[in-house]
Amino acid sequence: MDITQELTQQAATFVFKGAFTFSDHEDIKGVLDACQPPVEQVTLDFRAVNFVDSAALGMLLLVKDEAEKHSIKLSIRGAQEQPMQMFQISRFNELFDLVA
Amino acid sequence: MTPLTRMLMDHDTVRSQSDIVADHSGESEAEKLVGSFQKTIAMLPVLLAVMDLLKEEIPSIATQDEQTASLDSQFKRITEDTREYRERLQLLTQKAGTLELDGRTISLEEFGRLFNRSLNDSVDKIVNISKMAMKMVFTMQDAISNLAGTHELIANIQKITRQTRLLALNANIEAERAGVAGKSFAVVAEEVKAVALDIAKLSTNMQQKIGRVHESVTNGFALLQTVATTDLSENVTSKNQLDQLLESMVERNETLRDMLETMNAQSAGLMKSMEAVTITPDNDQHRQRTLEQCMRAIGHVSACFQNVMRHAPERFSQSLSTRNVSMEYAESLMDGLRTGNVKQQMASHLASRGLDIPSTYSSVPLELDKEIANEDIAA
Numbered sequence: 001m002d003i004t005q006e007l008t009q010q011a012a013t014f015v016f017k018g019a020f021t022f023s024d025h026e027d028i029k030g031v032l033d034a035c036q037p038p039v040e041q042v043t044l045d046f047r048a049v050n051f052v053d054s055a056a057l058g059m060l061l062l063v064k065d066e067a068e069k070h071s072i073k074l075s076i077r078g079a080q081e082q083p084m085q086m087f088q089i090s091r092f093n094e095l096f097d098l099v100a
Numbered sequence: 101m102t103p104l105t106r107m108l109m110d111h112d113t114v115r116s117q118s119d120i121v122a123d124h125s126g127e128s129e130a131e132k133l134v135g136s137f138q139k140t141i142a143m144l145p146v147l148l149a150v151m152d153l154l155k156e157e158i159p160s161i162a163t164q165d166e167q168t169a170s171l172d173s174q175f176k177r178i179t180e181d182t183r184e185y186r187e188r189l190q191l192l193t194q195k196a197g198t199l200e201l202d203g204r205t206i207s208l209e210e211f212g213r214l215f216n217r218s219l220n221d222s223v224d225k226i227v228n229i230s231k232m233a234m235k236m237v238f239t240m241q242d243a244i245s246n247l248a249g250t251h252e253l254i255a256n257i258q259k260i261t262r263q264t265r266l267l268a269l270n271a272n273i274e275a276e277r278a279g280v281a282g283k284s285f286a287v288v289a290e291e292v293k294a295v296a297l298d299i300a301k302l303s304t305n306m307q308q309k310i311g312r313v314h315e316s317v318t319n320g321f322a323l324l325q326t327v328a329t330t331d332l333s334e335n336v337t338s339k340n341q342l343d344q345l346l347e348s349m350v351e352r353n354e355t356l357r358d359m360l361e362t363m364n365a366q367s368a369g370l371m372k373s374m375e376a377v378t379i380t381p382d383n384d385q386h387r388q389r390t391l392e393q394c395m396r397a398i399g400h401v402s403a404c405f406q407n408v409m410r411h412a413p414e415r416f417s418q419s420l421s422t423r424n425v426s427m428e429y430a431e432s433l434m435d436g437l438r439t440g441n442v443k444q445q446m447a448s449h450l451a452s453r454g455l456d457i458p459s460t461y462s463s464v465p466l467e468l469d470k471e472i473a474n475e476d477i478a479a
Contacts, residue, residue: 022234022325028167029238030139054226054227054331055230055328056231058227058231058233058235059228061228061230062231086336
């Protein structure tokens with residue numbers, strides 16, 4: 001999976017592309033590191049993601065913990081098909097701000 | 101043709117024949133009456149035969165009754181079977197949509213809630229385990245990174261130790277060169293060398309131990325990667341399928357319950373119809389009693405006919421042959437008369453017909469009338 005980063009002073013957007021699995025754990029460190037002040041808003045763009053596994057769900061929960069630790073607003077944008085189904089089953093809609 | 105029908109037809113023939121025979125003109129009223137009575141008497145054997153036949157037929161009706169009773173018992177059995185079937189159906193309706201759990205009956209809806217809760221719990225745990233595994237992965241990566249740092253530190257220590265030993269060697273050479281004055285310095289240089297050797301040993305030991313820890317952590321990390329990379333997404337998505345399966349089960353069960361309730365209502369209607377068809381014991385006894393009463397009545401009528409047949413022709417022919425009026429008849433006739441003259445005339449008429457009329461009936465009419473008048477006043 002490719003992750004591209006768009007970083008401004010207070011907002012960070014990470015665009016994910018492809019299948020998000022365990023093998024992306026090195027790349028996700030960049031997202032975890034970005035969850036630091038002065039950033040106030042982190043957006044994970046999932047429009048181009050076609051698959052997530054259980055490890056990916058675990059990593060997203062770690063990002064959420066990190067964001068909460070620094071009072072950063074976290075949202076996941078444009079999830080659909082299998083990723084959206086996984087989010088619904090795991091009740092991520094109750095944990096994350098899922099936006100279209 | 102039943103014997104009874106045949107007998108009735110025979111009876112019609114007999115009657116028409118007797119009508120032809122009896123068709124005489126110019127007979128007096130009394131002779132016509134006698135003729136009619138004789139015809140009636142002649143028909144009595146036919147009636148009697150009909151009675152006998154009836155007596156024979158009624159037991160056969162009773163046999164039919166037994167057949168009816170047999171049919172009735174079969175209906176009762178069917179009704180009983182229907183009742184049992186209905187009870188089972190009711191039990192099935194109650195059981196449909198329920199399950200046994202730890203000796204407790206729970207509805208399918210409740211089971212659905214429990215099942216869903218359990219599935220949600222499982223999914224939560226799977227996701228949480230994934231989270232923990234990833235946290236462990238990151239933690240162990242940090243540990244491996246830190247161990248690598250320790251390696252560098254030990255290498256630095258070993259480097260310093262080597263330099264220290266070199267310094268000790270140089271100090272020893274300089275002490276030799278100084279001669280007696282440098283003897284004490286040579287002792288210090290030897291001690292420094294010994295310390296450097298100890299540090300070198302210790303660092304080598306540390307390096308070996310840290311190397312083993314690094315190896316263990318690296319192995320653990322490999323294992324953790326195996327755990328963390330085990331994809332549980334299928335287990336997560338299976339919850340969706342199980343949810344759908346459960347919904348389908350609940351739906352199917354509702355359909356089944358509806359069907360069972362319909363069948364239940366139909367069986368209730370069937371049972372009611374069967375009960376209506378079944379003859380109740382009360383009706384059965386009543387019919388039996390009526391039949392017995394009929395038999396008794398026929399017996400009585402039959403006995404009466406026999407009696408009439410035995411005595412009537414004899415008596416009737418006697419009275420007709422003598423053409424005499426009995427004394428009893430004469431007395432009753434005269435007792436009914438009030439006027440003395442009429443009574444007297446009647447007495448003389450009867451006397452002329454050969455009857456021995458007492459003298460009281462032939463006395464003066466006025467005296468008789470007085471007597472009658474007195475009797476009336478007394479009355």
